[in-house]
Amino acid sequence: MAVSLSISCENLLDMDAFSKSDPLCVLFMNTSGNHWFEIGRTEKIENCLNPKFAKPLVLDYYFEMVQKLRFEVHDIDSENCSLQESDFLGQLECTLGQIVSSRRLTKPLVKKDKTPAGRGTITICAEEMTDNRVVAFEVAARKLDKKDFFGKSDPFLEFFKQTETGWQLAHRTEVVKNNLNPMWRPFRIPMQSLCAGDVEKPIKIDCYDHNMSGDHDFIGTFQTSLSQIQQAEFECINSKKKQKKKGYKNSGVIIIKQCKVLWEYTFLDYIMGGCQINFTIAIDFTGSNGDPKFPQSLHYINPQGYNEYLAAIWAVGNVIQDYDSDKMFPAFGFGAQIPPTWQVSHEFPINFNPSNPFCAGVEGVVSAYQQCLPQVKLYGPTNFSPIINHVARFGKQALEQQTASRPPCGTSCSLCLSDSSKM
Template sequence: MAAVGVQGPKVTDCVTKVALSICCENLPDMDTFSKSDPLCVLLMNSSGQHWTEIGRTEKIDNCLNPKFSKTFVIDYYFEMVQKLKFEVYDIDSENYSLQDADFLGELECTLGQIVSSRKLMRPLVMKDKRPAGRGTISICAEERTDNRMVELEAAARKLDKKDFFGKSDPFLEFYRQTETGWQLAHRTEVVKNNLNPIWRPFRIPLQLLCGSDVEKPIKVDCFDYNSSGSHDFIGSFGTTLAQIQQASQTYAAEFDCINSKKKQKKKGYKNSGVIVIKKCQIVREYTFLDYIMGGCQINFTIAIDFTGSNGDPRTPQSLHYINPNGYNEYLAAIWSVGNVIQDYDSDKMFPAFGFGAQIPPTMQVSHEFPINFNPSNPFCAGIEGVVHAYQQCLPQVKLYGPTNFSPIINHVACFGRQAIQQETASQYFVLLIITDGVITDMDETRSAIVNASRLPMSIIIVGVGGADFSAMEFLDGDDGILRSATGESAMRDIVQFVPFRQFQNVSYQLQPSRCRHAAPDFVCNPEIMHTFKCLIARLISGRHCCPCSKCSGRVA
């Protein structure tokens, strides 16, 4: 089978619309003879200290416990840290001017915090961070994206022969009706030299196929593929998704493929073949947001490469050398990935391990040691805690080798096995491995990944430095199915590799006044966040969700 040159549009998985509804309680009473007339303003941080107004609720007269009816609908990008500010004012002027209004309090948070909490309730504070009396604000998040998908299987029989020396090479195009005309929604692959083709099953978003309206007209065109790009029209038919569903409940839905020009010219014309819809099913496509709002807890583990190939940490040439501004590539990777995911970990306690170093007190090589040197409690408090533990660990260990990944992968996999014993898919494990070079235990690592592919677990490998990362690309199964040394296939692609040097144009400089453990400015750099581009969401949701039988997700 050959593919038609231009593919149908793709719909990204990492962006979804979230509706935020707001209510407040116990607002300060700023009016002498009546109660406050509150209004809430939503602002989003665009860069640095600059905030952009997104919108305002309605004003509610004389109310200290308002429930605003207007909601804010925001595009939610999981891979970005979206900082929001909610400001509440007592509006006194007819023109709703904020300059003439009394400030009642504000809340700063991230959209990720709201989404993961589903309902975020926080005390309001004044501009100087003093409590705004007993005032509180509650923000509820609701997904506003239609995540339904249509699963279709199509075939045809007795199509017209269009090629002089052979049979037709048919493909189908599905169109949705819009206000401006017909819009291409999907194109199948070409089935070469076949008048009775069976096309591969495919999935298409319901919103893309018919605007989420099963009664909306759909047009299906059938063409004979020509390499010149001038495809020969075989025929067409019109229907609705509701008609297809009704016809396919008891048997396959069949439609005459009609060529209107032939029909006008040829007496007794019946059709140019029959298109058969063998299967039509609407299913829910579970997104990352579904898992988070459904109570799924992400458990984030960090593994850091302390092998000798990194160089002596005391010298500026070392990848572990922490410069006077307080950063290196390892810290940059920890901040960039960790800052995205920490909003979705309720206790924000992250186990952090090192591998490939000689560790005290015996100075034996270890491939799985807690960087806080507390085996019974390897957890660090937030990403700041991981950074602090890393900085304290570095002078106490001797970088050595080899570079073995399998011990730490197997360590996290143990927790994944325990999680699948639960009745619901409430736990998901993400392992971040930051490394500088070639894997030594490749066969063992392949086997560990293949085994982990059956668990609620994903692995992000971030390559620092300029070494040969071809082995990492091999583990990332985007170009094919990963197999163990014994030939066993991975059930799904759970590995994503990112070379951190691709951000070479991004400045990592910190201001001297910044705290040594504070998040550096480059953490929110859009280039970094865009390049990670749905990294974690892609692994956890959609085609890369947990395939376990007790999990609500599935593998496409």
């Protein structure tokens, strides 16, 4: 099953001299040995020592496996700042089983030497992803309170789901600068994250004026439900201001211009619905690969019968072929001088049969490549646009042949330049 992890932290270390830390959480997994690989990362929150990250991290849970996780919190000072260049704020190592069994896990953050990272803590909330529906929003506001002395307000919204332990952040919009009548970009929230699939469950929406210091000014809030929110207007209420000011009406109006519940189909939904992936291979035969006679070349076939291109063909092809019913793969080359005219070609079948460039399975592609390599001269330049156009034409034909209930599905990788239908 798929599990969604929502993350928040408190009392993080302050690593910035003239402001607060700009935290981001990165999730790593270790399934064997000492090899950790990154699963995903949250958004960065500026100037905040108690962040609530809006972006959940989703991964697959396997009961029969021990899935070791490491949550690392970093202070990211610039957009191009790498994790190695960032300030490390602390980490937590645990298993996915621990999180799933507790549903809500709060632990202290530690440094890499296992000593406490100040008073920092991290909280992870787990939720099974069983609902593929998303809610598509278009939201605007009118006459929000002016909070900035030299300008208007820089408003943003936060959407919260009600849980047993309180309100849980589900989504944060972008900031609209200097505008009391903002229109936010359209966005989507998973229905499970917003209301656990219950259209009557309360939803809370807060509106803030963004400040670079991280201390955002509260404008107002309101509560509703998915059943009530569609194409409606809601008064944004600031309770403190309401108590102090006679004749107070609201701090602005939030306008739900559009709210639609949509199905967001997964890759598995398409496959189980009968979708086929048609795989086209394009191989780079330009001179930049190096002379195939020497070991430094990517095209050099070693005594064991392998090279970098063969390894890529086997790795990608073995995965894709399970989703292709006839397992006939068109394979092309580009950037080489080919016989008999020795003109440079950027679109030639590696089996030298233009009327039938298909190879039977991954084994057929490997065999055609091994026979093609000694017959061509690596040249250039690197121009794969003819291959892309070639595949696009047949992809378009396949799209036209599909019915509305059976949309095509594709994938892309470094080896497969594009998905195509069979010729």
